């Protein structure tokens with residue numbers, strides 16, 4: 001201790017007396033010098049084998065100066081606080097320190113006393129850096145509200161001389177506007193005023209750096225609740241009437257975090273159903289489902305406490321027309337043309353009917369000319385045909401419609417009439433041996449039965465056709481066809497005259513074909529004759545007069 005004090009006093013005296021020479025040359029490199037806690041450092045001098053009496057190292061931590069070691073002729077003396085950790089190189093005067101702690105940060109000075117009594121002195125700053133560790137990001141809240149919250153992210157780290165940077169994803173955060181960064185020794189704060197949903201979508205990182213190391217925090221993200229934004233309201237079909245039971249629904253889409261709660265309203269009355277899709281069945285459960293109503297949805301965000309209402313859509317649900325039944329004359333009723341009448345009515349088991357149409361074979365009733373005979377009820381519920389005519393046979397259809405559907409029912413109407421317009425077609429004259437075929441027809445419902453009379457005598461023929469394979473003379477006479485309708489009980493006849501002639505009797509006059517054949521034959525014969533004449537003229541030698 002006394003030696004230390006003595007050397008110090010000696011050193012100080014020399015420092016004062018030799019003031020001029022102090023700045024003469026650099027004996028230590030410029031600082032500061034950085035080293036890491038726990039490691040070793042050597043503070044080298046710029047001298048090469050200096051001549052010295054003493055080399056004295058001192059340490060100043062900013063509060064007080066402590067002697068470290070003195071190297072002299074008697075060897076090295078290390079002061080207690082540095083014992084075991086400090087050594088001075090006898091050649092260069094360099095000071096080595098091991099097992100560094102942060103307490104070693106400060107100014108180290110060296111004094112070199114020469115044999116001539118000169119003193120050289122220099123100082124270097126040593127910074128013992130704690131390694132960077134424990135970089136951690138925290139926020140002042142667990143979740144934020146867009147536009148409302150001021151989010152403060154704090155990055156803490158251990159280590160010395162730390163510098164902090166912030167990254168949004170991989171992009172450095174630049175302070176300005178709503179963003180501010182404040183840094184102190186071991187932490188940095190990133191303040192985001194009126195946070196937006198986009199501010200924190202990518203993870204945020206914080207980097208803590210010192211001269212020797214960099215450490216990145218774990219990715220950090222914070223939910224920023226927002227919305228609901230504007231509601232997109234769609235109806236799967238935009239029309240005044242919606243068919244009951246159809247695949248129809250209303251949809252409400254909205255961006256919101258957390259997802260919005262969707263509620264539905266019929267004419268401002270809250271419905272039981274919630275969720276983004278309202279099926280038609282939900283509307284059909286309401287008492288006013290068949291009435292024209294307007295529907296809206298509302299999106300609410302419990303976190304932001306914002307509520308947004310959609311536009312409204314108006315419609316009424318309508319049951320389709322179904323179970324259409326037509327009633328008319330009872331099955332088995334015999335209807336006679338001109339005598340019977342019929343009354344048809346039509347109704348639907350379900351669904352409101354807004355239009356009723358009566359058709360016969362696809363044409364609307366009453367047709368022109370039916371006035372007075374065909375009557376349609378003012379409300380269209382029945383149609384009456386009085387009297388029925390043969391032309392009424394066919395398919396009677398009633399067609400009931402409303403805004404969402406059309407359904408039909410049909411009745412096959414059978415009006416009995418006739419026979420009318422009985423005619424016989426066939427030859428009126430044949431030659432003996434020719435075949436005879438006579439056909440009888442009649443308009444009749446149901447189809448007429450036929451009987452034939454020959455010369456007032458009933459024959460056994462009961463078909464529409466009267467046929468004889470080979471005519472004989474006695475087949476000449478009158479053929480009377482009688483048509484009979486068993487339902488109307490009416491009969492009608494047609495008389496046909498046929499005469500059987502001798503063979504060839506019907507040949508007078510040639511047929512067109514025969515005439516043509518004859519002309520061709522004559523022309524051919526003529527041609528041959530002319531040819532022969534020409535031929536003979538050439539071949540016959542002219543007789544010589546000599």
Ligand SMILES: *[C@@H]1O[C@H](CO)[C@@H](O)[C@H](O)[C@H]1NC(C)=O
Pocket residue numbers: 039040097098099
């Ligand atoms: C640091 O110094 C101590 C004691 O002087 C020595 O034992 C150790 O090997 C040195 N470590 C390094 C990394 O140089």
Ligand SMILES: *[C@@H]1O[C@H](CO)[C@@H](O)[C@H](O)[C@H]1NC(C)=O
Pocket residue numbers: 145147148303304305
């Ligand atoms: C958000 O801020 C607005 C106005 O600044 C305020 O009216 C609203 O109540 C706030 N929302 C919440 C959920 O605090």
Ligand SMILES: *[C@@H]1O[C@H](CO)[C@@H](O)[C@H](O)[C@H]1NC(C)=O
Pocket residue numbers: 336339488
């Ligand atoms: C039509 O009815 C009248 C009486 O109602 C009857 O005298 C007449 O024979 C009937 N005509 C036919 C074609 O049935």
Ligand SMILES: *[C@@H]1O[C@H](CO)[C@@H](O)[C@H](O)[C@H]1NC(C)=O
Pocket residue numbers: 343344345375382383384
């Ligand atoms: C047809 O029948 C309906 C009942 O089905 C009846 O109300 C209506 O008067 C009838 N029309 C005629 C012309 O008889």
Ligand SMILES: *[C@@H]1O[C@H](CO)[C@@H](O)[C@H](O)[C@H]1NC(C)=O
Pocket residue numbers: 455474476477478
């Ligand atoms: C049928 O009547 C016609 C004349 O009306 C007569 O010429 C013919 O001989 C009669 N035939 C028979 C088989 O009676």
